Amino acid sequence: MDLQLRHLTAFVTLCEAGTYTRAAARLHIAQPSLTRTIQDLERILECDLVARPSRQLELTANGELFLQRSRAILTEVNELQAEMRTRSQVRVGFAWLLPSDWFAATRARYEELGGQVTIHRTDDPAAALHQGIIDIAVTRNANQPTAAITWRRFGTEQRVLAVSARSELAHAAGLRWADLAKYPLVVNTQSGTTTPDCWPDPDPAREIVTCRNFDEWIELIAADRGIGAVPDIATHRAPHPDVVYRELPDIPASTLYLGWRRTPPPPRHVRRFLDAALAAADPDQ
Structure with missing residues (x-):
């Protein structure tokens, strides 16, 4: 022995x-x-x-x-x-466009502790959490409630209107969000932030064009299949020659969520990352 x-x-x-x-x-x-x-x-x-x-x-x-x-x-x-x-590695999954300032601050805080962060692009962060592919999900859509995942709101983002460069709306004067309730709407059902319910009185007859990821969504907007809205970071992170982004005075903000597995409980290095992530979050959330 x-x-x-x-x-x-x-x-x-x-x-x-x-x-x-x-x-x-x-x-x-x-x-x-x-x-x-x-x-x-x-x-x-x-x-x-x-x-x-x-x-x-x-x-x-x-x-x-x-x-x-x-x-x-x-x-x-x-x-x-x-x-x-x-120094344990935390795998962060996201569907599209990580919120830049928050993620930079979070990664800096965690790496100061000696940890490492890897990022993974996935159309369905919730499914990736369930499968153990990622440890943390960053999403703007937490519409999949489950006992196995904890969702925590940690911030908001100002949105902008997205329309085709060929649309009459691209340069229309005095445009407001409330004026757009009857236009065809492109909805990313998997990870998007904009649905008919974003207007006070949704029109049941409104034309809805659906897709399942950001790449499909932006191409449908460019093709003038409908309008959409995305966080304003898209204006510099996701420019498209055939898409015009417009600020509107009454456009509602979108919400950011963190998700992690409740069962089994997150290990200590994931909890340390969550501490860093929430410390970098919007204090009003």
């Missing part, structure tokens, strides 16, 4: 507790099991660590030396374990 960390842990705990009974209780093992572990340790080292016979726990000279070195080793192992855990 080779020397193992469990032998060091058992011996140090025995020395600190002062008796086999108290040490066994701290280690959550039976006293005979602890006694055998100490005896195995002495056989491995080929020397006595505990003086015998003795009514109180007394260490031999070898035992004193072994205690000192064991404590140093266990401290170093614990520090190494803690350091490696903080």
Whole structure:
């Protein structure tokens, strides 16, 4: 049998507790099991660590030396374990256009702790969470409630109208969001932010053109199949030669959500990322 960390842990705990009974209780093992572990340790080292016979726990000279070195080793192992855990990689999934300022601040906070962040583009972040492909989902659409995922609102984004460059709306003067309730609407059903319910009195006869990701959505807008709305970061992050983005005075904002698995509970490195993410969030959320 080779020397193992469990032998060091058992011996140090025995020395600190002062008796086999108290040490066994701290280690959550039976006293005979602890006694055998100490005896195995002495056989491995080929020397006595505990003086015998003795009514109180007394260490031999070898035992004193072994205690000192064991404590140093266990401290170093614990520090190494803690350091490696903080360097654990967190996989962040998103459907399209990560919110720039928030993500930059979050990544900086987490990487200051020694962690690493990888990003994964996926049409369905909720499904990727369920499948264990990602640890954290960033989405603007949390319309898939489930007992297995916790969704936390962490910010809002101002939206802009998106229309085809060929549309009459591209340069119409005095345009307002309320004026657009009857125009055909392009809806990204998987990860979009705009639905007919974004208007006070949805028109049941309104033409709805559906798609399932941002790439399809922007091409449908460019083709003048309908209008849409996206966060204003699209104006510089997703320009398109055939799409015009317009600011409107009454356009509603969109909401940002973080999602993570509730079962099983997130490990410590994911919780550390969440702390960094929520610290960088909009304080009004």
